Amino acid sequence: MYILSTTDYFSRWAEAVPLKKVKKEIVADFIKSxxxxxxxxxxxIITDNGTPFDNKLMRSLCENLKVVSKNKRNWHEKIxxxxxxxxxxxxxxxxxxxxSLVYGVEVVLPLEQQIPSLRITL
Incomplete structure (x- = not known):
């Protein structure tokens, strides 16, 4: 038994489905649905590059939907x-x-530097 899951990095919203077998068609359908x-x-779409994610069907799906495809070797640039x-x-x-647990204060976001807030000016 497997669990296919996805998480939105911004909102942390998760979606998941249980699977008996992980096949490329099921993965593509999960992404669409x-x-x-x-x-x-x-x-x-960030994956572990396993066989269900790295195949012609997924490349075609991403290409047709204009999902950005990047070289798998530049992951270190995004750390x-x-x-x-x-x-x-x-x-x-x-x-x-x-x-905040490490530094004792909340981080100043780049947007807050561009749009001054009371927290920044004090």
Missing amino acids: NIIFRYDIPRY GEALWAYRTTFRTATQATPY
């Missing part, structure tokens, strides 16, 4: 962005962000 038809076409998102996301278990 549980992501695209419910929400929208994602800009990126900083991924860590930033992880460290600044509120955690229910701790009632805080990992950043």
